[in-house]
Amino acid sequence: MVKRPADPANGSAPAARQVPMRDFSRSLPMSLLRAREAVMRQFRPSLREHGLTEQQWRILRALAAIEAVEVTELARTAFLLGPSLSRILRDLEARNLVERKTAKADQRRSMVSISKEGVKLMASVAPTSEAIYAEITRRFGARKLAELQEMLGALEQSLAELGASEEASAEE
Amino acid sequence: MVKRPADPANGSAPAARQVPMRDFSRSLPMSLLRAREAVMRQFRPSLREHGLTEQQWRILRALAAIEAVEVTELARTAFLLGPSLSRILRDLEARNLVERKTAKADQRRSMVSISKEGVKLMASVAPTSEAIYAEITRRFGARKLAELQEMLGALEQSLAELGASEEASAEE
DNA sequence: CGCATTCACTTAACATGTTAAGTATCTCCC
DNA sequence: GGGAGATACTTAACATGTTAAGTGAATGCG
Numbered sequence: 001m002v003k004r005p006a007d008p009a010n011g012s013a014p015a016a017r018q019v020p021m022r023d024f025s026r027s028l029p030m031s032l033l034r035a036r037e038a039v040m041r042q043f044r045p046s047l048r049e050h051g052l053t054e055q056q057w058r059i060l061r062a063l064a065a066i067e068a069v070e071v072t073e074l075a076r077t078a079f080l081l082g083p084s085l086s087r088i089l090r091d092l093e094a095r096n097l098v099e100r101k102t103a104k105a106d107q108r109r110s111m112v113s114i115s116k117e118g119v120k121l122m123a124s125v126a127p128t129s130e131a132i133y134a135e136i137t138r139r140f141g142a143r144k145l146a147e148l149q150e151m152l153g154a155l156e157q158s159l160a161e162l163g164a165s166e167e168a169s170a171e172e
Numbered sequence: 173m174v175k176r177p178a179d180p181a182n183g184s185a186p187a188a189r190q191v192p193m194r195d196f197s198r199s200l201p202m203s204l205l206r207a208r209e210a211v212m213r214q215f216r217p218s219l220r221e222h223g224l225t226e227q228q229w230r231i232l233r234a235l236a237a238i239e240a241v242e243v244t245e246l247a248r249t250a251f252l253l254g255p256s257l258s259r260i261l262r263d264l265e266a267r268n269l270v271e272r273k274t275a276k277a278d279q280r281r282s283m284v285s286i287s288k289e290g291v292k293l294m295a296s297v298a299p300t301s302e303a304i305y306a307e308i309t310r311r312f313g314a315r316k317l318a319e320l321q322e323m324l325g326a327l328e329q330s331l332a333e334l335g336a337s338e339e340a341s342a343e344e
Numbered sequence: 345c346g347c348a349t350t351c352a353c354t355t356a357a358c359a360t361g362t363t364a365a366g367t368a369t370c371t372c373c374c
Numbered sequence: 375g376g377g378a379g380a381t382a383c384t385t386a387a388c389a390t391g392t393t394a395a396g397t398g399a400a401t402g403c404g
Binding site for chain 4: 263
Binding site: 022023024025026027028029030031032033034035036037038039040041042043054058061062064065077079133136139140144145147148149151152153154155156158159160 | 195196197198199200201202203204205206207208209210211212213214215226230233234236237249251305308311312316317319320321323324325326327328330331332
């Protein structure tokens with residue numbers, strides 16, 4: 001039933017394979033993608049029942065902990081790009097889940113906060129969400145989970161500087 | 173400079189917070205998302221220079237190892253949903269990077285394979301890609317990397333069964 | 345055989361990811 | 375104080391993610 005990708009007898013291989021790439025399915029990006037999908041698959045149905053997407057939920061959660069934030073900082077917190085956040089805030093504002101007012105001191109900035117309705121919605125979603133998280137923790141093991149998170153953080157750290165040194169290859 | 177999310181003195185908190193959610197930024201989905209983004213940020217520029225997106229590259233890599241596959245199996249391998257794959261294949265075919273022909277035995281199925289041009293393109297991208305992967309491995313440590321991948325796989329396993337048992341809450 | 349089901353995709357519709365441009369506001373420095 | 379440059383978003387354009395519906399081809403079963 002399992003169709004293996006013809007790994008043996010590749011003898012008459014198509015010449016150009018000088019650099020035999022790692023088995024694709026075991027690359028780090030794929031591992032991370034699959035793991036994340038496995039996790040999110042658990043949450044999506046519940047969020048969907050409440051009319052929220054994953055990203056909208058991220059924004060509400062980020063807002064719940066504070067009084068108000070600038071859009072840019074919210075983008076950093078919720079790990080969304082500016083354009084995505086712009087669109088989502090427009091929609092969340094239309095649904096009265098968040099509020100927005102331009103900062104007095106700087107007309108460019110706008111301060112975003114969660115509305116009462118937003119808080120209410122969160123309260124209705126949070127229990128299920130926490131239950132799912134608890135079940136995941138139970139299945140995988142709290143200690144292993146903490147370990148995993150630590151490694152993920154370390155990985156981020158390892159690559160943080162790498163991304164910043166983008167000179168020397170001036171493309172334009 | 174660091175604007176902490178007002179965690180103390182939440183005394184006059186907005187009532188509805190019966191379920192105090194974990195610190196948002198430390199949730200598993202966020203950790204996975206950030207880690208993956210940190211990794212992909214390294215690859216994207218190189219792929220872009222070759223006119224490929226991350227997903228297109230995934231498809232080519234998946235195809236490189238085999239003679240031909242059905243679309244459905246390719247979707248599983250490259251971890252893409254059917255609709256995404258449909259669109260991307262249409263484009264890759266237009267660019268002559270992949271080829272497609274309907275299976276003789278079953279007119280519904282179409283077999284996809286990488287073209288000569290596709291192989292050539294891969295050969296031109298692979299070296300850089302492997303170099304980046306090597307650098308990531310060097311920075312993070314080969315052993316830690318293997319450990320991380322193992323944990324990610326275990327996490328997937330833990331949640332695999334959970335997702336399958338979707339009865340008992342018949343929504344429709 | 346005939347027809348309802350299932351299967352393997354493809355289209356459609358809407359939301360987000362990603363990069364580049366655009367717009368309004370602010371800052372700084374001459 | 376005025377204009378160049380930096381900032382904080384927002385729009386635009388294209389690609390993908392996600393779910394639902396559509397289409398044509400096989401299958402199963404009476």
